[in-house]
Amino acid sequence: MDHVPSLVYPALNLLLYDRRDSSSDSQDHGHAHADREALGNKQPKRLRPPQNGYIYQRIFPDAYALQINGMDTEDAEWTYQAKSIDCFAGIKAQLITESAIAPGAWGRSWLLVGRLAAADQNPEYIAKDCYHALALTSEPNWSADLIGQGRLMGASFFELWRPPGGDQCATTDGCMVTDNPDHFHLYICIFDLGASLKRLDKLYHHLLTLGLYRHRATWAHSRSLDLKTTLTQYGQEVQKICHQVNQQVHQENLSLKQLTHLLRHGLILLSQYGAALHELKSHIHTLEGDLQSYQDRCRLVAKLNHSHNPSHHQPENSQYLERFKNFAIRRYLRPMERDYHQLSPGLRRLEDALRVMTGLLQIEQSRQQQALEQMVVAATVGLGTTTVVGTVLAPPLLLPRSGGLPGVIALPLLILVSASAGLIVARLLWHQLPPGKS
Template sequence: MSNLIYPTLDLFLYALKSPLNATQEEIDKNQENFLSQLPDGTQIEECDGETEYKELTKPAQIDFKPNDDLEGYYYPVRLNDTYGLQIDCSVKNQTDPQPSECFKLLKTEIESQLNRELAIIGQTWILSGFLPEDSFQNPEDIAQDCYHALFNDKNLQQKGKGTFLGGSIFEFWRPRNLAQNESSDRHIVIAIYPNQESGEKAANFYTDWMGLFCYRNKIIWAYWQSRLVKESLIHHYKKIEENRKIIDRDNYWHNKQNFTTSRKIVNNINDILQQYTVDLLKLSFQKQVIEINLSDYQTRLTFIKEKVGKDNQLDLFEDFINLANRKYLLQINKDIENMQLGLQLLKDTINAIRSHIEVEKAARDRNFQEIVAVVGAGVATVSLLKEPVKDCKDIFSKTDICEYPFSFSLAIGVLVGFVFWLLRKRLL
C-alpha cells in the first residue's frame, strides 16, 4: 500500500473574464459566475485594464474547514483576461502516513465546493505529499496509485517525470473525450517530496504553477476552439457548393423562373461567404492566442527552473512546448492555408455565377429591346395610317377596307412590325 504524509490535493480552475468582442453585460456575467464559486459574501478587488497577476481578495486565501479531519482554502486571482482559482484541500495531519485512497476523499470534498455553472476553459489537478522517514516505496508506484485513487481510468497515460525539490514529480495527461462531452483535458501533476521541509518549500511555488498551467490550459482551449471554427468553415464551404451545384444543373438557365431564383442563391452565397471570412479571421485569432500563451508558458517555466535551482529536473514540462509547436500551431497554419485557398475558390465561384447572370440579363434585355422596337414600329405605322385611312374612299371606294379603318391600320402595323423584326434578325 502507498502511504504519504500530509496528502494535499489542489485544483486549478481557469475561466475567461473578457472573451473577444464580449459586451460589458457578458463580462459582468462572467464575474458573477466566478464569484458564485466563492463563499457567500466574498468581495473581490477588480481593476481596470490588463494585469499579469493579481490576487482578488484580502486576505488572498479564503479558508474553509469541511470537517475536523480536513482543511482547505480558496485562492482566486486574475491573469489578464482570465480568472484563476486554486481550491486546496488536505488531511489535517502532518505526522501520520495516509493511504493513497485518501485522495478520493479530498477530490470529493473539492468537487462539492464547485459551482457546476462556472464555464471553465481548463483545469489542472496537483497531488502532493511527503514520504515517511526510512520509506522504501517507489515514488512512481505511489504516483500511479494516487492517480487511480483520483480517477478510475485504465488508460493511464504518463507523459513525463522529473525531480523537484529533492523529490519526484510526474505528469499525467489525457486529451478530452468529446464523445463523453468532457469540457477540458485531464491534466494531473503528482509531486512526492522526500520530507516535510521540501513539502513546505513547495508551497512557495503555487503562484508559479497557477500562471504556468493557465497558459497551458489556454493553449489547449484555443486549439479546440480552432477545431470548432474549422468545422464551421467546412460547413460554410459545403453550403456554397450545394448552391453552386443547383445552378450548374443542365437546362437550369432555360427556365425563366430560375433567373429570379439565381439572384436569391447569389445573395445566399454572399451571406455565407461573409460568415466564412469571419470564421477565417477567428482561426487566425486562435493561432495568435496559442503563440502568445506559448511564449508566456516558456517564460514562466524558465523562471520556475531558475527559482528552484539547477539540481532539479523539470524538462517534463517542456514536452508540451514541443507538442504545441509540432501539432497545434502546425495544424492551424495548414488549416489557414487550406481555408484561404478555399476562400479564393469560393470567390471565383460566385464571380462566375455573377457573370452568368449578367450574360443572361443582357440576353433578356436584348430580347426586350427587340420587342419594344418591333412594337414601336407597328405603333408608329398605325399612327401614320390613322388619318390617311379616313380618306381611303376616294381610292378604294369599291372595297371593304374603308369600312374598317382601324382594323386595316392595325393589320398594316403588324405586317410592318414583322418585316422590321426579320430585318433586325438578319442585320444583327
C-alpha cells in the same frame, strides 16, 4: 524496499480554467461573471467549516484561473503526524463539490502535494500510490499517463496526462493512442523528508499559470476540430455551387430566378465560411502564443530550481515540463496549420463563383433590358405607322363627299388596314435592330 503509503501535510488542489468574457447579454452569464469577479484577484478565501482549505483566483485579461485547495479535515493545524494517502479520496470529493462555482470550460488540473513521512520511502512509489488512490480514471496506467518527471522547487515532480480525444503524450518524443475512457491532468509533488514547505505558494503559483497556457492551448485545438468539420461541410457546399454555376454558364437561356437564389445562398455561405476560417486562424495564433508563454514559464521555473539549489553548476533544465509544448506543436499546431491551408482555397473558389454569378446576372439583365428597349421602339414605330396610315386613309374611306364607302364597312376596314400596317412595320423593324434579342 518497504514503503508506507502515507505523507505528512497531504493536500490536494483542483485548478479550473475559464474564459473571462463580460460581453454576453445573457442574464445567467452576467451573474456568473459577477460571481467570478467577486472572488477577486489573488485574494485567498477560506472554505466554509468544517472544510479545511481555501479558494484562490488569478484574473487575467481574458481568463480566470481558480485554485481550490483541500486538506485533511483532521489536520487543520498541519501537525507532523503522517496521514494515509487514502485521505485524498475524501478531499477529492470535497473539491468536486466546491468546484460548482467554476465550470472549468477550458479544462482542469489536479495538483497533489505532500512530504515524505519516512527515510525509506521512495518518492516515485509514493507518487504511484497517490495516483491510484485518486482514481481519476477507471483504467489507470501509470507508465502511459506519465509524461514528465524531475525535480521542482525541492520536490520530486511527476506530471500525468490523459488528454481528450485519444492522444497520449508519452515520456519519449513519440506518442501513442489509447482508448481514453477518462481524460485528466495531474501534477504530483512529493517533498523530501524534513524539507521546508515555504516555497509551496510559489509552486502553486507557477503550476496554476502553466495550467492556463496548457488548457487554453488544448481547448483551442479541440475547437479547431469542430471548425474543421464545419469548414469541410462548407467546402462540399462550395463544390455544389460551383457545379451549378458551371451548368448555368453553358445554358442558352439563363434563369434569373435560379441565379438570384444561388447568389443569395452563396453570399450567406461566404459569410459563414469566412467567419469560421477567421476563427480557425485566431485559434492558431492563440495556440502559438500560449505555447511560447508556456515555454517561457518553464524556463523561469528552471531558473528558480537553480536558485533553490545553488550548488549545482548548471541550472536544472525544464525538458520534463516542456514535453507538452513539443507534443502540442507536433499534434496540435502543425495539423491546425495544415487544415487552414487546405480549407482556405474553398473560400477563394466561392468568391470566384460569386463573381461569375454576378457577371451572368448582369449579362442576363442587360440582355432583357435591351430586348425590352427594342420592343418599346418597335411598338412605338408600329403605333406611329398605324396612326399615319389611319390619317391618310380616313378621308377617302369615311367622307361621303369623296365617294367613300358606307360607314358600316369603312370604319372596320380602316382599323384593320391601319393596325396591319403598324404590325408589319413593327415586325420588320424588330428584325432589323441589333441582335440583343431573346
